Amino acid sequence: xxxxxxxxxxxxxxxxxxxxxxxxxxxxxxxxxxxxxxxxxxxxxxxxxxxxxxxxxxxxxxxxxxxxxxxxxxxxxxxxxxxxxxxxxxxxxxxxxxxxxxxxxxxxxxxxxxxxxxxxxxxxxxxxxxxxxxxxxxxxxxxxxxxxxxxxxxxxxxxxxxxxxxxxxxxxxxxxxxxxxxxxxxxxxxxxxxxxxxxxxxxxxxxxxxxxxxxxxxxxxxxxxxxxxxxxxxxxxxxxxxxxxxxxxxxxxxxxxxxxxxxxxxxxxxxxxxxxxxxxxxxxxxxxxxxxxxxxxxxxxxxxxxxxxxxxxxxxxxxxxxxxxxxxxxxxxxxxxxxxxxxxxxxxxxxxxxxxxxxxxxxxxxxxxxxxxxxxxx
Amino acid sequence: xxxxxxxxxxxxxxxxxxxxxxxxxxxxxxxxxxxxxxxxxxxxxxxxxxxxxxxxxxxxxxxxxxxxxxxxxxxxxxxxxxxxxxxxxxxxxxxxxxxxxxxxxxxxxxxxxxxxxxxxxxxxxxxxxxxxxxxxxxxxxxxxxxxxxxxxxxxxxxxxxxxxxxxxxxxxxxxxxxxxxxxxxxxxxxxxxxxxxxxxxxxxxxxxxxxxxxxxxxxxxxxxxxxxxxxxxxxxxxxxxxxxxxxxxxxxxxxxxxxxxxxxxxxxxxxxxxxxxxxxxxxxxxxxxxxxxxxxxxxxxxxxxxxxxxxxxxxxxxxxxxxxxxxxxxxxxxxxxxxxxxxxxxxxxxxxxxxxxxxxxxxxxxxxxxxxxxxxxx
Numbered sequence: 045x046x047x048x049x050x051x052x053x054x055x056x057x058x059x060x061x062x063x064x065x066x067x068x069x070x071x072x073x074x075x076x077x078x079x080x081x082x083x084x085x086x087x088x089x090x091x092x093x094x095x096x097x098x099x100x101x102x103x104x105x106x107x108x109x110x111x112x113x114x115x116x117x118x119x120x121x122x123x124x125x126x127x128x129x130x131x132x133x134x135x136x137x138x139x140x141x142x143x144x145x146x147x148x149x150x151x152x153x154x155x156x157x158x159x160x161x162x163x164x165x166x167x168x169x170x171x172x173x174x175x176x177x178x179x180x181x182x183x184x185x186x187x188x189x190x191x192x193x194x195x196x197x198x199x200x201x202x203x204x205x206x207x208x209x210x211x212x213x214x215x216x217x218x219x220x221x222x223x224x225x226x227x228x229x230x231x232x233x234x235x236x237x238x239x240x241x242x243x244x245x246x247x248x249x250x251x252x253x254x255x256x257x258x259x260x261x262x263x264x265x266x267x268x269x270x271x272x273x274x275x276x277x278x279x280x281x282x283x284x285x286x287x288x289x290x291x292x293x294x295x296x297x298x299x300x301x302x303x304x305x306x307x308x309x310x311x312x313x314x315x316x317x318x319x320x321x322x323x324x325x326x327x328x329x330x331x332x333x334x335x336x337x338x339x340x341x342x343x344x345x346x347x348x349x350x351x352x353x354x355x356x357x358x359x360x361x362x363x364x365x366x367x368x369x370x371x372x373x374x375x376x377x378x379x380x381x382x383x384x385x386x387x388x389x390x391x392x393x394x395x396x397x398x399x400x401x402x403x404x405x406x407x408x409x410x411x412x413x414x415x416x417x418x419x420x421x422x
Numbered sequence: 423x424x425x426x427x428x429x430x431x432x433x434x435x436x437x438x439x440x441x442x443x444x445x446x447x448x449x450x451x452x453x454x455x456x457x458x459x460x461x462x463x464x465x466x467x468x469x470x471x472x473x474x475x476x477x478x479x480x481x482x483x484x485x486x487x488x489x490x491x492x493x494x495x496x497x498x499x500x501x502x503x504x505x506x507x508x509x510x511x512x513x514x515x516x517x518x519x520x521x522x523x524x525x526x527x528x529x530x531x532x533x534x535x536x537x538x539x540x541x542x543x544x545x546x547x548x549x550x551x552x553x554x555x556x557x558x559x560x561x562x563x564x565x566x567x568x569x570x571x572x573x574x575x576x577x578x579x580x581x582x583x584x585x586x587x588x589x590x591x592x593x594x595x596x597x598x599x600x601x602x603x604x605x606x607x608x609x610x611x612x613x614x615x616x617x618x619x620x621x622x623x624x625x626x627x628x629x630x631x632x633x634x635x636x637x638x639x640x641x642x643x644x645x646x647x648x649x650x651x652x653x654x655x656x657x658x659x660x661x662x663x664x665x666x667x668x669x670x671x672x673x674x675x676x677x678x679x680x681x682x683x684x685x686x687x688x689x690x691x692x693x694x695x696x697x698x699x700x701x702x703x704x705x706x707x708x709x710x711x712x713x714x715x716x717x718x719x720x721x722x723x724x725x726x727x728x729x730x731x732x733x734x735x736x737x738x739x740x741x742x743x744x745x746x747x748x749x750x751x752x753x754x755x756x757x758x759x760x761x762x763x764x765x766x767x768x769x770x771x772x773x774x775x776x777x778x779x780x781x782x783x784x785x786x787x788x789x790x791x792x793x794x795x796x797x798x799x800x
Contacts, residue, residue, distance in 0.1 A: 088466045095494060095786040095787075098790055102658045111790070112492060131508065165466050165470045166472045169433070169469065280476075407473060411476035412475070412476055412490075
């Protein structure tokens with residue numbers, strides 16, 4: 045993956061940086077790639093650039109391969125990855141590239157206000173957009189209900205931001221490299237109650253890519269990791285139709301599928317990369333993934349259980365909060381972190397010999413979730 | 423599929439019309455659908471509506487299923503279909519819905535000029551868009567070269583329009599229901615030389631959907647047809663990098679894959695639905711699919727060989743030219759025509775007992791092509 049942050053370069057060049065890193069890492073050449081599973085969320089609106097998959101295939105030396113764009117809001121590249129895994133699992137392809145790219149910063153794009161307006165296109169067109177329900181509001185509603193039901197506090201949420209900012213200081217590819225404190229989070233301006241500015245992830249530019257290979261093809265790779273399961277579920281939209289707002293039901297369903305495929309349970313997960321677009325989203329996801337009981341996510345974060353030295357580290361990469369959030373690149377970037385941690389190559393933020401990890405990538409008004417379980421090779 | 427034309431209704435309602443027709447036709451209920459493979463090309467830009475798959479799943483009674491949006495310009499829903507077939511073929515799902523929806527008319531959208539500007543987002547961002555190369559220009563360049571190499575004439579092209587308009591008069595779901603003549607085509611204003619207005623397909627509103635089922639699940643269906651092969655290839659972009667402009671190489675590669683999977687050849691194809699966004703595109707595609715020798719497509723059309731009573735009928739539905747072209751709905755609409763013809767249910771435009779047919783769906787600057795072979799049940 046590229047560093048996340050500001051990249052004033054065309055999308056194809058940015059994606060190529062991630063793709064060539066993936067080729068180099070796996071020791072393969074572009075012509076060996078049989079298909080491209082590619083994600084970009086908002087390039088039509090932000091850059092007047094659609095039908096990007098063939099352009100990128102041409103640009104990275106993979107001309108002619110089946111190449112397709114997935115758009116599932118922020119869960120875009122995890123969904124591309126899911127289909128890449130299915131293509132390899134079914135025997136249709138042996139070696140494919142999955143990844144995504146996006147440019148969202150004010151420097152390369154439309155500016156934060158306009159970008160928020162573009163991104164609200166992923167909320168419900170008839171019921172949520174006319175109400176002015178942009179995404180800080182979507183997740184604020186879910187989180188407020190979580191606070192009401194379980195007693196989660198703004199301090200709990202702030203602890204998530206503090207942890208992820210600290211982890212980001214240890215990740216050279218993170219958008220933000222500075223620590224913060226609970227006081228600073230709580231003193232930052234309110235964006236959508238209960239979220240302060242420092243509860244919110246940034247919009248970033250960036251790209252990420254992974255090579256997905258069959259068991260046989262992977263034998264020539266230096267240090268592969270195993271994809272043990274990929275779950276994918278959606279939830280009813282609009283928000284008003286959901287049975288239980290803070291349950292984030294799609295995450296529960298997708299996790300259940302992924303754990304079943306992997307033959308494992310939440311108890312056996314050593315760490316997680318979670319879609320913390322807002323601090324409250326991380327708290328709810330730790331519960332939906334079964335890492336903590338419902339309602340225990342906030343206190344667990346505040347008690348340090350999700351820190352690098354906790355019993356279930358969450359977002360060792362810094363997460364969306366500190367590593368950054370280039371929409372279509374976020375899903376496969378989580379898988380890059382899983383890969384590097386499971387290999388023991390995560391540098392200063394390396395966890396203690398993890399064997400099994402989970403990634404949680406969420407899209408839209410809590411509508412799409414893709415959950416991936418990966419394991420170190422024994 | 424819905425009638426193609428003007429539909430002043432929200433996208434979810436329009437898609438539901440096609441989806442419920444597909445449910446009724448197959449005799450299944452929405453909760454039996456295990457996944458939604460969905461295509462929409464430009465809804466972000468035209469309607470500020472992205473992340474549509476979960477919205478549509480909720481709207482048609484399939485809440486919670488894995489649902490994803492594909493965007494591959496005009497080849498969008500054929501690509502969704504390809505992945506639906508792969509999901510069933512691999513055993514992951516038994517019954518899935520594939521389809522697409524789009525609103526492009528001046529009545530529902532941005533107007534023709536603005537829509538052309540939106541749609542040029544599918545051309546190359548660095549090299550083609552700055553040159554003002556909108557899609558009539560893209561296909562005019564390919565066709566001009568075809569005329570230069572093979573002697574194809576404007577009259578040949580006009581014959582394609584005349585045939586497809588005639589077929590459209592027999593299709594109650596076609597956008598246009600009026601015949602035309604070679605003289606009228608040649609007298610219509612030039613859009614991009616050699617194309618007159620009447621060489622160009624319209625922008626339409628519409629939706630289409632098909633139920634894809636495993637062999638076993640299909641046993642309960644009244645009149646299923648077989649998917650014998652689905653090929654998918656891309657070509658280098660931008661246009662300037664292509665080896666041979668009128669070859670439309672992606673179509674050749676995709677057709678080769680589809681024929682191989684089906685264990686058949688072009689000689690055994692009884693009819694074709696072809697992506698005739700412009701008349702020249704139909705001529706080139708008949709050659710790329712192997713229905714005629716290179717250079718013989720124009721004279722074949724003029725000689726009536728592709729008419730309903732010809733030896734290789736092309737676009738019995740009226741094609742994009744007369745049936746209409748709601749971008750993301752076009753690919754699966756072609757498959758609806760294949761299905762009805764192979765069943766003998768195509769009414770006034772019914773062909774004489776066809777056994778095997780091919781659909782050709784093209785996206786972008788001749789960059790993506792999906793080719794599907796379907797067969798009647800014996």
